[in-house]
Amino acid sequence: MSYKPLDTNKTYLVTGAAGFVGYYLSKQLLEQGCRVIGVDNINDYYDVNLKHTRLESLDPFEKFTFIKEDISNKDALENIFIEHKPQIVVNLAAQAGVRYSIENPDAYIQSNMIGFYNILEACRHYPVDHLVYASSSSVYGANKKVPFEESDFVDNPVSLYASTKKSNELMAHTYSHLYDIPATGLRFFTVYGPMGRPDMAYFGFTDKFFAGEPIKIFNNGDFENDLYRDFTYIDDIVIGIERLLSNEPGKEEGAPHKVFNIGNNSPEKLMTFIHSLETALSNALGQKIEFIKEYEPIKPGDVPATYASTEQLQKAVGFKPETTIQAGLQRFADWYVKYYEKKITVK
Numbered sequence: 563m564s565y566k567p568l569d570t571n572k573t574y575l576v577t578g579a580a581g582f583v584g585y586y587l588s589k590q591l592l593e594q595g596c597r598v599i600g601v602d603n604i605n606d607y608y609d610v611n612l613k614h615t616r617l618e619s620l621d622p623f624e625k626f627t628f629i630k631e632d633i634s635n636k637d638a639l640e641n642i643f644i645e646h647k648p649q650i651v652v653n654l655a656a657q658a659g660v661r662y663s664i665e666n667p668d669a670y671i672q673s674n675m676i677g678f679y680n681i682l683e684a685c686r687h688y689p690v691d692h693l694v695y696a697s698s699s700s701v702y703g704a705n706k707k708v709p710f711e712e713s714d715f716v717d718n719p720v721s722l723y724a725s726t727k728k729s730n731e732l733m734a735h736t737y738s739h740l741y742d743i744p745a746t747g748l749r750f751f752t753v754y755g756p757m758g759r760p761d762m763a764y765f766g767f768t769d770k771f772f773a774g775e776p777i778k779i780f781n782n783g784d785f786e787n788d789l790y791r792d793f794t795y796i797d798d799i800v801i802g803i804e805r806l807l808s809n810e811p812g813k814e815e816g817a818p819h820k821v822f823n824i825g826n827n828s829p830e831k832l833m834t835f836i837h838s839l840e841t842a843l844s845n846a847l848g849q850k851i852e853f854i855k856e857y858e859p860i861k862p863g864d865v866p867a868t869y870a871s872t873e874q875l876q877k878a879v880g881f882k883p884e885t886t887i888q889a890g891l892q893r894f895a896d897w898y899v900k901y902y903e904k905k906i907t908v909k
Contacts, residue, residue, distance in 0.1 A: 566808040570595040572691070574807075575648035577601045577633055577681070578655035582759050583696070583750070585616035586800045587652060592623040599646045601639075602655065603632035607662070607669075608760045616757060633677035643688040650807055653681045653695040656726075659761055660700060661861055663723040674726035682737045685745075692744045692810055694803065697731055697821060699751040699792070699868045700724035708829075709871040712749070712821050720865060731821055738819035744810045745818065748803065751825030751870045755796030755890060756897030764839055764891065767853060768898055771843065776854035780864060781832055783857030789832040790867035792825040795890035798883030799824055805879035825870025826883045838887050842895035847904070 574591050578584035579600025588598050600620065604613055620626050627646070631638045633655050657663075657673040678695070685693050701716045701724050719725045734745045754764050767777045781789050802824040811820035830838075836853065844850045860866075876882045898904065 568594055568596060568804060568808055572649040573597045573599065573646060575599045575601065575642070575646065575651045577651075577653045578696075579620075579628065580604055580613040580617050581654060582755075582757065582796065583753060583799055583803075584652075584654040585620070585757065586755075586796050587654070587803055588620055588626065590800050590804055592620065592626055595625070597625040598623075598627070599642065599648060600626060600628045601631050601633065601642065602628075604630060607657065607659075612757065612760065632673075633680055634672050636680045636683070639680050639684055640687070643684045647688070649691045651681065651685060651690050651693045652803065652807070653678065653693065656696060658723070658759065660721045660723050660864065662761070663721050663726075664862060667722050670722055670726050674723075675729060678730050678733060682733060682743070685743050686737060686741045690743070692746065692807060693734070694746045694748065694807060695730060695734060696727075697747040697749045698724065698727040699749050699823070699825065699870065700865070701728045701731070701749060702865070702868070704865050708867060708869040709827065710823065710869055711871045712823060712874055721862075735815075735817050735819045739817035742818060745820075746806055746809075746811055747819070747821040748806070749821060749823045749825075749870070750799065751792040751794045751823065751868055753794050753796055753799050754894065756894050757901075758796065758894065764835070764894065765898075767836065767839060768843065768895070771851065771853055772902075772904055776856045777836075778856050778858050779832065779836070780858050780861050782859055789860070789864070790829040790869065791832060791835065792827065792829045792868045792870045793835060793887050793890070794824060794826045794870075794883055795885035795893075798826070798885050802875060802879070802881055802883065805881055806875075809879055822875045822878065823870040823872055824875060824883065825868070825872060826885070826887075827870055827872045829867060829869040830887050835887060835891075838891050839895070842888070842891040843899075845892060846895040846899040
């Protein structure tokens with residue numbers, strides 16, 4: 563274990579700073595006295611009001627600078643590096659979502675491929691101490707061996723989103739090898755929590771409930787062979803990232819580049835997750851509630867199970883996510899009811 567405390571004298575560039583993970587990481591860094599340059603294009607993939615709410619929470623910090631920009635704009639990104647001289651870069655800007663990649667592939671190539679290439683080029687020409695970037699558990703595709711380990715074969719992605727994330731890992735490894743850029747990739751496993759992404763299932767289910775609409779569950783109604791997901795609470799994700807920021811990767815296979823899983827190492831059945839969300843909302847509202855459920859076939863690009871081995875993360879920085887799904891969903895439900903001022907259930 564080689565975990566070192568954060569260097570608060572360094573400048574941290576966080577792309578996707580108005581996003582779910584980017585916001586929480588920026589807040590954590592700022593609370594510890596770090597200088598943070600936040601970049602985000604505030605796209606309308608989901609409700610921009612939520613993104614503005616996150617940014618408003620960061621405004622009071624004197625060491626926070628926000629720049630509305632798209633990382634696919636190479637000249638603008640280069641100017642940010644020239645002006646602010648970041649020593650640590652955390653690239654969390656990306657077009658997210660497996661299903662949306664089937665409907666709108668252009669957005670994924672623009673942000674996840676061209677944008678990430680621009681980040682790598684900037685780190686090449688304006689050297690940084692460490693580049694940390696978001697990958698995804700989706701790179702494991704339909705792998706059946708569980709838990710997923712970083713050394714597993716991941717050359718058969720089942721969505722364009724997964725393909726872009728696997729490509730990011732390959733690009734980062736190449737740039738690390740050629741230009742000696744210390745880089746760390748993070749394979750996130752279904753991140754959830756307060757102020758999360760509205761396109762995620764738990765958030766969408768909650769929206770549907772208050773709209774009096776049924777939720778669609780893509781598991782064929784097959785409870786015996788249900789989908790499994792390794793749900794990871796946002797605070798655990800942020801602790802993992804924070805510890806890795808000062809943990810520069812050693813050279814493996816000729817490059818200072820390493821990839822880590824950040825997951826809960828405790829997958830839950832989709833139906834267990836849904837029942838836990840019903841309980842959390844019941845507690846938040848003070849009244850027992852139940853979703854109206856409709857069962858549909860599994861969607862193209864979805865995988866049957868995600869399950870993270872977190873041994874490498876634990877070995878590197880001494881941390882293993884441990885927030886239970888019940889505790890995490892309760893915090894989300896409490897936030898949701900308060901934020902959207904939901905005081906009554908459907909009749």
